[in-house]
Amino acid sequence: MASAQDIKIKPGAPREVSHSFQNLSTSPVTPQLATQSFASSWGAKLPQRIAPGERPLKPFNTQDVKILLLENVNKAGQDILREQGYQVEALKTSLPEDQLIEKIRDVQVIGIRSKTKLTEKVLREAKSLLVIGCFCIGTNQVDLDYAARQGIAVFNSPFANSRSVAELVIGEIICLARQLGDRSNEMHRGTWNKVSAKCWEIRGKTLGIVGYGHIGSQLSVLAESMGMNVIYYDVVTLMALGTSRQVPTLEALLEEADFVTLHVPDLPETRNLISTPQFERMKSGSYLINASRGSVVDIPALVKAMNSGHVAGAALDVYPQEPAANGDYFNNDLNVWGEDLRSLKNLILTPHIGGSTEEAQRAIGIEVSEALVRYINQGITLGSVNLPEVQLRSIKLEEDNKARVIFIHNNVPGVLRKVNEILGDHNVDKQISDSKGDIAYLMADVSNVKFGEIKDLWERLELLSSRVLTRVLY
Numbered sequence: 001m002a003s004a005q006d007i008k009i010k011p012g013a014p015r016e017v018s019h020s021f022q023n024l025s026t027s028p029v030t031p032q033l034a035t036q037s038f039a040s041s042w043g044a045k046l047p048q049r050i051a052p053g054e055r056p057l058k059p060f061n062t063q064d065v066k067i068l069l070l071e072n073v074n075k076a077g078q079d080i081l082r083e084q085g086y087q088v089e090a091l092k093t094s095l096p097e098d099q100l101i102e103k104i105r106d107v108q109v110i111g112i113r114s115k116t117k118l119t120e121k122v123l124r125e126a127k128s129l130l131v132i133g134c135f136c137i138g139t140n141q142v143d144l145d146y147a148a149r150q151g152i153a154v155f156n157s158p159f160a161n162s163r164s165v166a167e168l169v170i171g172e173i174i175c176l177a178r179q180l181g182d183r184s185n186e187m188h189r190g191t192w193n194k195v196s197a198k199c200w201e202i203r204g205k206t207l208g209i210v211g212y213g214h215i216g217s218q219l220s221v222l223a224e225s226m227g228m229n230v231i232y233y234d235v236v237t238l239m240a241l242g243t244s245r246q247v248p249t250l251e252a253l254l255e256e257a258d259f260v261t262l263h264v265p266d267l268p269e270t271r272n273l274i275s276t277p278q279f280e281r282m283k284s285g286s287y288l289i290n291a292s293r294g295s296v297v298d299i300p301a302l303v304k305a306m307n308s309g310h311v312a313g314a315a316l317d318v319y320p321q322e323p324a325a326n327g328d329y330f331n332n333d334l335n336v337w338g339e340d341l342r343s344l345k346n347l348i349l350t351p352h353i354g355g356s357t358e359e360a361q362r363a364i365g366i367e368v369s370e371a372l373v374r375y376i377n378q379g380i381t382l383g384s385v386n387l388p389e390v391q392l393r394s395i396k397l398e399e400d401n402k403a404r405v406i407f408i409h410n411n412v413p414g415v416l417r418k419v420n421e422i423l424g425d426h427n428v429d430k431q432i433s434d435s436k437g438d439i440a441y442l443m444a445d446v447s448n449v450k451f452g453e454i455k456d457l458w459e460r461l462e463l464l465s466s467r468v469l470t471r472v473l474y
């Protein structure tokens, strides 16, 4: 018989029997029933206006779990979720806020990429939401603190597209050095314009990497293998790969680099990190690449620096405002500087495709979907970006009368004592608790608990004032 761990790795067939609380509570527990109902839980979130303990009980089997996937999540990821029996609705684009609010009310799980903004305003309406899957690296589009305070876990894929971004940047360095974008555009218009002036090899040139994380460090290795010198600036001291060298300040990097490439997250301190003073520090004739977040570069300042000839070329993959779907971009009101950008020479503009490769999208789809299944079915938070990472080894479902209790709560004194008073009526096989900021996550496996008692357990935990969310998996 499958253990919980087995179920995670080998997704089961969609379940046909939908158990109601009534028949579960009156049914004798058989190993078969326990396996079938493993993913059932009380813990579907309900409107907060309903006081703790008054919430209607809402057990669900895997087939009751509703998932909304936006922004064309890869099929490999969708398949993993469908194989669990979850109800999956997958859309190719993100949604306008009003439609998103309408849809998010009804689902336990939402999967997004970088376009969908899950703000407090949107999440406030997400009364049933248990978990968010960001099928990308960045999580800046989600209000992580608010989600944590509602007991909503957030997962992402921290590095599955790093290589794709690094390869794109390598391509862009060569394209900029050789003005390939302009030559290609000219040929498309029928013009033969053979020039060598201000076209360079990249061998021996200095690449300045701002942000030496997953992407920056991968890029460092690739660039050195093509004969570039690599320097980097990061807010933390990091081991230099190859013969690269960390420099102490952003200014030092800007003054030395022939190519400056940005790989920092979207944070208050990285907004407009590169603006007029920074462009002035850059070497005359140097290049800028931004495949991080659109907020990091001051676009009007870039336009000025390129118009003056001080910056010889740039590549932008990300923009301060990006559209929800493919189609018209510059001819709408998303930006006021579109025409300025379009008229610049040696400027490569790409529509946020840094991570858009078959390899990356498939890997992300699998990684995030597996994290979602682990969380939905077992409550495991490994890899969560906003809740403490908590794991217990799998419970043996074939053993009678077992349940896994998950109690997400405010990190205040005395909670464990109260929880254990409640759990103490049963045999606690394993227990773990961890906190992250104001929120703590307790997971306990209890045995010798009958289905009727599970309801009581859940209700008593729900009444604790520290409670954010209670789930009982059985």
Ligand SMILES: NC(=O)c1ccc[n+]([C@@H]2O[C@H](COP(=O)([O-])OP(=O)(O)OC[C@H]3O[C@@H](n4cnc5c(N)ncnc54)[C@H](O)[C@@H]3O)[C@@H](O)[C@H]2O)c1
Pocket: 137, 138, 139, 158, 159, 161, 162, 165, 210, 211, 212, 213, 214, 215, 216, 233, 234, 235, 236, 263, 264, 265, 266, 267, 269, 270, 291, 292, 293, 317, 318, 352, 353, 354, 355, 356
């Ligand atoms: N264009 C795309 O399609 C695409 C794809 C993947 C990731 N990204 C974006 O690329 C960026 C980098 O991704 P990553 O996976 O390498 O992130 P990462 O977290 O691995 O690395 C980011 C690095 O930036 C450093 N950093 C933070 N603030 C800094 C500052 N003010 N100055 C200098 N360094 C600073 C951090 O210390 C860290 O080392 C993120 O914004 C991510 O969202 C874009």
Ligand SMILES: O=C(O)[C@H](O)COP(=O)(O)O
Pocket: 113, 114, 115, 135, 136, 137, 138, 139, 161, 352, 353, 354, 355, 356
């Ligand atoms: O955060 C990321 O991984 C990148 O920005 C890619 O985002 P995307 O999945 O929306 O292409």
